[in-house]
Amino acid sequence: MIPVDSRVFSSQVRMPARADHVVMNDYSEGKWPVWLRLVTIIGLSAGLWAAIIWGAVSVFG
Secondary structure (H helix, E strand, O other), X not given: OOOOOOOOOOOHHHOOHHHHHHHHHHHHOOOOOHHHHHHHHHXXXXXXXXXXXXXXXXXXX
């Protein structure tokens, strides 16, 4: 028989709060803080739109 882990289909609610924190540390290693990611995304988006508008004004204006 193939051994089956009984926790595979168990609800995540049963895990203790500390285990959830440990799991999140595994996933967040090497990531930038949320505020820095948001600032980067918004800054790149604003720069892209500025370049598009500048290009349109240069061509048609």
